[in-house]
Amino acid sequence: MRKTVRSEASACTGCGACVSVCPRGAIAMKPDGEGFLYPAVDGTLCVECDLCEKRCPAGKAHKTGNPGAFGVKNTQEDVRAASSSGGVFSALAGAVLARGGAVFGAVFGDGFSVEHVGAVTKDGLLPMRGSKYVQSDAAAALSDACSLQAREIPVLFSGTPCQVAGLYALLDGRRPENLLTVDFVCHGVPSPGVFASYLQWLRHEHGDEIVSYTFRDKRLGWKNFSAAARFAGGAEHTGTQTEDPFLRGFLQNLYLRPSCHSCTALRYGEHAADLTIADLWGAQELFPEWDDDRGLSLVFANTKKGREALDACPELERRVIADAGRMARANPSIFAPAPAHAHRRRFFKAFRRKGFSDRLIESCLRESRAEKALSRLRHAPAGILRRVKRLTGR
Ligand SMILES: Cc1cc2nc3c(=O)[nH]c(=O)nc-3n(C[C@H](O)[C@H](O)[C@H](O)COP(=O)(O)OP(=O)(O)OC[C@H]3O[C@@H](n4cnc5c(N)ncnc54)[C@H](O)[C@@H]3O)c2cc1C
Ligand code: SF4
Ligand code: SF4
Incomplete structure (x- = not known):
């Protein structure tokens, strides 16, 4: 059975x-x-x-073609400020709504659980803005998006590369004309259970209820992004990506989904989506005169439809990027899945017993000197590894 x-x-x-x-x-x-x-x-x-x-789409390849790469900025400053990167998603979504369509994206639901919903109004788009670094529950939205596109309604579906692959699996590989898909360069998704426990820890530390939460507060700059929680009594918790315990564990791959470590959906040139959006890390080298630390996007136009959707947004200013090597150095998730942290198993063993705490994160991320040396070697550029192998004869 x-x-x-x-x-x-x-x-x-x-x-x-x-x-x-x-x-x-x-x-x-x-x-x-x-x-x-x-x-x-x-x-x-x-x-x-x-x-x-x-x-089931897991592990199946999509050959959407050789993507064209662009640096992109939304010229509507209020939209860019409220978005995680350069505000590309909002522009694309607005264009689909203007054609009488529906947009699907991730929002915070009850108790800050993350789920995919559909929207047909501009107000409905607002909670979709901003990255939620937690896996969203998209099962119902995939089905709703399929039903709407079958009724000839323009649909934009935005999600992780594997959720977009799931949508095309539901469509049995068809790529309907009225469906536009957008995914992102994906570092991987943290566990919803760990995020819920982290929020519980925050509530306990502050002795108050959380009324709002953002993973990408840009007040300290786009590059130095931070998590920010606001409490019912008016107090606030903020922590940059090197301070906030949840962001630290996420960025060091302590509690990503197991499939993320061998992901095939994020391979460069093999995304199922029409467009792939990301942070334009390395912008200060690529376009120094353009980089104001308020957020810039990297966009891959994977299909002709994706390219046309980008062209149809007059508020998106863009520049061609020719050097893929530079992007790889600044944003490793473009080319390879994130490796699991050496202490992932240890983290979950302790987490199951005691739940989330800053002390647990600290102890799991503290590496011995030998571990640090090994990890540096593992992540060394290929040229250095070849030289080490030549020298050691292995
Ligand atoms: C889990 C995760 C990992 C990421 N990893 C990287 C990375 O390694 N490198 C990189 O350059 N960029 C990464 N991004 C993408 C980046 O953070 C921005 O979301 C992206 O650049 C879009 O920015 P924007 O300003 O155009 O739009 P925003 O307004 O910020 O729009 C966000 C869009 O992302 C969708 N979204 C938000 N959270 C989720 C979620 N949990 N699941 C599915 N969809 C979601 C929303 O529905 C919306 O469509 C990641 C995003 C997420 C959610
Ligand atoms: S949830 Fe998606 S990846 Fe997992 S078994 Fe079902 S179809 Fe496959
Ligand atoms: S890394 Fe791959 S498996 Fe993990 S959420 Fe992103 S697309 Fe899905």
Whole structure:
């Protein structure tokens, strides 16, 4: 009797496409011990048609072509300030709404859980703005986006590369004309269970309820971004990416989804989406006169449709980027999945017993000198590794 969709759970990206693919409604997404959602099959409903496994997009390649790369900035300063990077998503979404369409993206739901929803008004777009560094639950939105595009309504779906791959899996590989897809260069998604526990820790530390939260507060600059939580009594917690314990654990790959470490959906030139958006890290070298530390985007136009959608947004100022090597140095997630932190297992063992705390993060991220030397060697450029191998004869 089938209990899950993939026999190898670590391959499952949690996109949720299988929930809608199942003709018997036998699949539901349930959290595992690390706090990530995985499909669970109700054996009493399953007729073993195997459709879920056949359609599952995990590990399948998409050859959208050689992407054109651009540096992009939204000239509407208020939009750029409220966005994580250069405000590209809002411009693309606005253009689809203006054609009477619907936009799907990630928002904070009850208790700051992250989920995908649809919007048909400008106000509905506002909570989608800004990166939420937590895996969103997109299962229902994938199905809703499919239904709307089937009714000839223009649809923009924005999500992780694996969620967009999930949407095309639901469409059985079709790329309908009225569907525009946008993904991003993806460092990986942290566990929703860990984020919920971190918020609990913050509430306990401050003795108050959280009323708003952002992962990309730009008050200290776009490059020195920080997390900011506001409490009911008016107090605030802020911490840059090197201070806030949740951001530190995220950026050091302590609690990313297992599939993120061997992800195929983010390969350069193989994104399923029409457009891939990202932070234009390295902007100070590429376009020093343009970089005002308020946020710039890197955009890959993967398809003709993606390129046309970009052209249709007059508020997006852009510059061609020719040097992919420079981008790779500044933004490694473009070319390779993030490796798991050496203490990932240790983190989850302790997390299951005691939950999140700054002390747990500190102890997991503290490396011995030997570990540091090894990790530096592992991440050394290929040329250095070749020289080391030549010298050591291995
Ligand atoms: C988990 C995660 C990892 C990322 N890793 C990198 C990276 O390594 N390098 C890099 O350059 N950029 C990365 N980004 C992308 C970057 O942070 C910006 O989201 C992107 O550049 C878009 O910026 P913007 O100003 O155009 O739009 P914004 O207004 O910031 O729009 C954000 C868009 O992202 C979507 N979104 C937000 N959170 C999620 C989520 N949890 N799941 C799915 N969709 C979401 C929203 O629906 C919206 O469409 C990552 C984003 C996320 C969410
Ligand atoms: S379809 Fe998506 S959620 Fe279902 S098993 Fe495959 S990757 Fe996991
Ligand atoms: S790294 Fe890959 S598997 Fe992980 S969320 Fe991003 S696209 Fe999905």
